Structures are given as structure tokens and as C-alpha cells.
Amino acid sequence: RVLSAAGPPLHKAKGTHMVKHPDRDDRGRASGGGTRTLDADGYFVDYVDDGAAYYTVTITYQGQTVESEEILLEEGQRMDGLVLKLGGEPEPTKPDRVVVGPPPRVHDPARFEVARKREREGMWAINPDNRHAYKMIRCETREAAEERAAAQGAHLLTISDKAEQEWLLEVFGKRENFWIGLTAGSKEGKQQWDNGEPITYTNWIAPQAATELTKSTQGNDANPNYVVLVGMTGKWQVARPGSPLIRMTERAILEKENFIIGAPVPEGEVEKR
Numbered sequence: 513r514v515l516s517a518a519g520p521p522l523h524k525a526k527g528t529h530m531v532k533h534p535d536r537d538d539r540g541r542a543s544g545g546g547t548r549t550l551d552a553d554g555y556f557v558d559y560v561d562d563g564a565a566y567y568t569v570t571i572t573y574q575g576q577t578v579e580s581e582e583i584l585l586e587e588g589q590r591m592d593g594l595v596l597k598l599g600g601e602p603e604p605t606k607p608d609r610v611v612v613g614p615p616p617r618v619h620d621p622a623r624f625e626v627a628r629k630r631e632r633e634g635m636w637a638i639n640p641d642n643r644h645a646y647k648m649i650r651c652e653t654r655e656a657a658e659e660r661a662a663a664q665g666a667h668l669l670t671i672s673d674k675a676e677q678e679w680l681l682e683v684f685g686k687r688e689n690f691w692i693g694l695t696a697g698s699k700e701g702k703q704q705w706d707n708g709e710p711i712t713y714t715n716w717i718a719p720q721a722a723t724e725l726t727k728s729t730q731g732n733d734a735n736p737n738y739v740v741l742v743g744m745t746g747k748w749q750v751a752r753p754g755s756p757l758i759r760m761t762e763r764a765i766l767e768k769e770n771f772i773i774g775a776p777v778p779e780g781e782v783e784k785r
Contacts, residue, residue, distance in 0.1 A: 513554045514571050514578075517599030521554025524718075527573035531560060549718040557717060557745065559756040560585065571596050590744075636771060637683050641675065645771030648684045649764055654691045654738045654751075657764035668693030669741075669765040670705040673713045677746065684765060686743040689757070691764035694739040696750045717747035741765075 514522050526549050548556045548571075560567065570579040576598040583591060636645040646669070651657040661667050669692045671677050684690070693706045703711045735753040740761050742749055751757045 513595045514550055514573070515554060515595060515597040517576070517597065522550050522573065523554065524552055525550050525573060527571050531558060531567055531569055551718055559760065569594065569596065573598060638771065639676065639679055645768040646680065647766045649766060650762055651691070651764050657691050661766045664766060666766040666768045667707045669767050670707060670709050671713055677715065680765065681743060681746060688743045688763045689761040690741045690743065691761055692739055692741050696737040696739055715746060715748050717745070717749045
């Protein structure tokens, strides 16, 4: 999160960020960065895919720069709650090197087991509000998820409102990322889901970024920008080609409008794990 020098968070501001870490031989520093658009509360999310290393995060906004302390991230770990204040030191104050442990978890054995059982058995869950059926699957790619959805007479998830998304995360959990049925920047420029339904609700991590992406990618179908529902935050994020987010997304949610309990399984349909 980025705060202004006066204290309040920067509101939907654009800033330049840089993530640095020592190279594998510890002889120099590698880096990556670019422009980030903060949300209404000053938050942004960044993904790194370089394994265990010490990282520093630098933010520059309107000529002001602030850099974090060094943060040790082991492979597979994440850090939440880093606050950078322009015109001052990062808050809260951290030791010279910070070792980030696994995030705290609230363990609910019953809910965890129900979710795992649903995944193992390929069970459909019925939303009582719209009577649609949903199922979580494992998939190596977004294209593979589309193929499996078509084979089962379903489509990738569409989200009509906030209540539907909250129900989905309650049922399937917030520990995973999910491919959903939305492609950013279609050449037609239409505001609709991939299955043709109109878009009535969105929850972008940076709302204005979606508009800019649509304008910049119209007419380019070679590298489609698919959208991911990030379970930990509940936000939607565009997975651009080459993004670490693509490798971090191994599940999708399928949706059926006309689900009949006890209907025969289509010939050749086999659940792949």
C-alpha cells in the first residue's frame, strides 16, 4: 500500500515501481518493474517468480521515491501488509532484513474437507439464488479449461453480481486463483463475457487498467489477455502473456445453467486431475 506524505493513501494514482533482488551468484542485483495503478485505497499487487531471494520494493510518484527494507521471500511465500509512505520511511518500521513466514491461516477442518471432497469427486455445487451449477477443475492452461467446459456442456464462469462472487469464494475457497470466462481486449470491443452474456458486474484490481487494456489490444487475437479471479483478494486481474500469474493459476470454475441431477454423463467425458 502506498501512502502520501500527509498520510492518506494515494487514490487511483499511477506510479513507477521497481522490484530488485540479488542475482543467483550474489554479484549484483536483478530488477523488474513498470507502471502500477493503485486502487481506491492505495493498494497494488505484484507477483515475483524468481524463487527464494531478498527483495526490495521501490515506488516513485511525482518525483517522490520511497524504498522498502530488504524482504526475504522463500519460494511459494507471499507478503501482505507492506506500507510505503512517500516523503518518509516505510511503515511499519522493519528490521534490516525481514523473514516472511507463511501467512496466518484460520483453519476450519469441516469446511476444508468439504471443499477438498468436492474437488476430488468433481462435484457440482448449486447456487440457491440462481440455480446454476458450478464445479472447480484443475487445468494446465486456460485453453484446456475451455475444452473441458465444452465437453461437459458448460462454460467458464461468468459472474453477474457481488453476491454470486462471494458465494463462489465461500464454496470453492480463497486459496486458489481461477480462470474465468472473460477475455480482455476483444477485437470487437464488446463489453460481454466470452459466452455472449452482457457484463453487469466487475471487480478489477485496478478498474481503469481494464479500459486502457481494451483500447490497446483491440484487433490482436494472437496473444489473448485472459482474466483471473484471484481468490486471496477477490479481485479480477488480467494475465498478460508471459505473466507469472499464468503459471500460478491451475484451476478454473465451470458453470451450467440447466443442470439436471442424475442426467447421464456425456460419452467420453472423463474427469482429469
